[in-house]
Amino acid sequence: MSLCSGADPHGASESADPHSHDGHSHTISADADRRYLWIALGLLSAFMVGEVITAFISGSLALLSDAAHMLSDVAAIGAALWAMHLAAQPARGKWTFGWKRAEILSAAGNGITLLVLAVILGVEAIRRLFDPPQVTGGLVLVVALIGMVVNIAAAASMARANRSSLNVEGAYQHVLTDLYGFIGTAVAAVVILLTGWMRADAVASLVVVALMLRAGWSLTRDSGRVLMEAAPSEVDLLDVTDHLLEPEHVVSVHDLHVWTVTSSLPALSAHVVVEDECFTDGHSARLLDELQACIAGHFDVEHSTFQIEPVSHVDHESTAHAH
Incomplete structure (x- = not known):
């Protein structure tokens, strides 16, 4: 099961439906x-x-x-x-x-x-x-x-x-x-x-x-x-960013963090900036599913959290986190 959520700055929270990955288990035998x-x-x-x-x-x-x-x-x-x-x-x-x-x-x-x-x-x-x-x-x-x-x-x-x-x-x-x-x-x-x-x-x-x-x-x-919560050695952060930028309507990615909770249990979080229209035509939910599937499929990271933000929200980002 993956944990993936996107935060709508207008107050509506979007959560991707839990997906079952029967072929992959993070539990110790x-x-x-x-x-x-x-x-x-x-x-x-x-x-x-x-x-x-x-x-x-x-x-x-x-x-x-x-x-x-x-x-x-x-x-x-x-x-x-x-x-x-x-x-x-x-x-x-x-x-x-x-x-x-x-x-x-x-x-x-x-x-x-x-x-x-x-x-x-x-x-x-x-x-x-x-x-x-x-x-x-x-x-x-x-x-x-x-x-x-x-x-x-x-x-x-x-x-x-x-x-x-x-x-x-x-x-x-x-x-x-x-x-x-x-x-x-x-x-x-x-x-x-x-x-x-x-x-x-x-x-x-x-x-x-x-x-x-x-x-x-x-x-x-x-x-x-x-x-020390360093990114797993096999994960290229630039490659992850490139994949997150591939879906249509995604403008930029920032505050990307990848770490390992324990062996074979990587986790990821990121702020994903999308076009403002995605929050009016309902496309943001589909984008969230696409981002989650991309990360799980390409990098085997099933525990991911995405904050979906409109372009107009970027100016409100804390300078301590925006980069």
């Missing part, structure tokens, strides 16, 4: 996604406990960094599940969009967590490059191989969820970088067993750190764009 995330959460939680114990026994920073990252994975998935619960709550009272923005906050938290952990582990890895401790290569290799299997299973489960949701994608990136980390740890363990070069453990940790920084920055950037 909660039941399926939660099941996939719960499976991943169970696998990672069980393995994390064993990895922490093994990391202290073996003295491996790579394993300890993987365990720390896995702890953030567990927290990320837990936050994602809670955010999905909140996002499914209906809109009520002052919360006109419900709690849908909760998933963006969860994604931002996941991104920041990755960045903080990367800095902490990076500092320790650099220290160990200069003063490498003894690492039990065989034990590290066994745990790393098991960790790869566990993370592949968890990633495969989460990959089946709706990853167009920034919330789910954030948790998925946590698990995916952990998988890369275990691959690096396994390689480091083999190097230690074959050559005795203990610094391989620290090098593997730095590889994990680099992956965490990349994933963390991506999540923080994308969630930040949503929280």
Whole structure:
């Protein structure tokens, strides 16, 4: 259903009839996604406990960094599940969009967590490059191989969820970088067993750190764009304006705003100036339908609000809004 309304400055309000878009849904497929995330959460939680114990026994920073990252994975998935619960709550009272923005906050938290952990582990890895401790290569290799299997299973489960949701994608990136980390740890363990070069453990940790920084920055950037209400990266505002100017009788467009409420839920509002005659011959209502169909069809924005204004009203626009 789309929300589209046009305001008549003469006192008459025009609202387009609600249209149903059966093929497009902005709601999170909660039941399926939660099941996939719960499976991943169970696998990672069980393995994390064993990895922490093994990391202290073996003295491996790579394993300890993987365990720390896995702890953030567990927290990320837990936050994602809670955010999905909140996002499914209906809109009520002052919360006109419900709690849908909760998933963006969860994604931002996941991104920041990755960045903080990367800095902490990076500092320790650099220290160990200069003063490498003894690492039990065989034990590290066994745990790393098991960790790869566990993370592949968890990633495969989460990959089946709706990853167009920034919330789910954030948790998925946590698990995916952990998988890369275990691959690096396994390689480091083999190097230690074959050559005795203990610094391989620290090098593997730095590889994990680099992956965490990349994933963390991506999540923080994308969630930040949503929280700052920037236009979606795939939307060209000039292109939107051109499309809104195409219908006959449309003179100009101003106060155009496009933002994202949550993943896959863009919204748009604009003031559309039309010829004065549209308000006397009843054409403004048809224009409103045409504008709504244009935006929904070309830009997949179903939540749009248009204020239809006659040319004679432009001089009354506040200088703070007219542009």
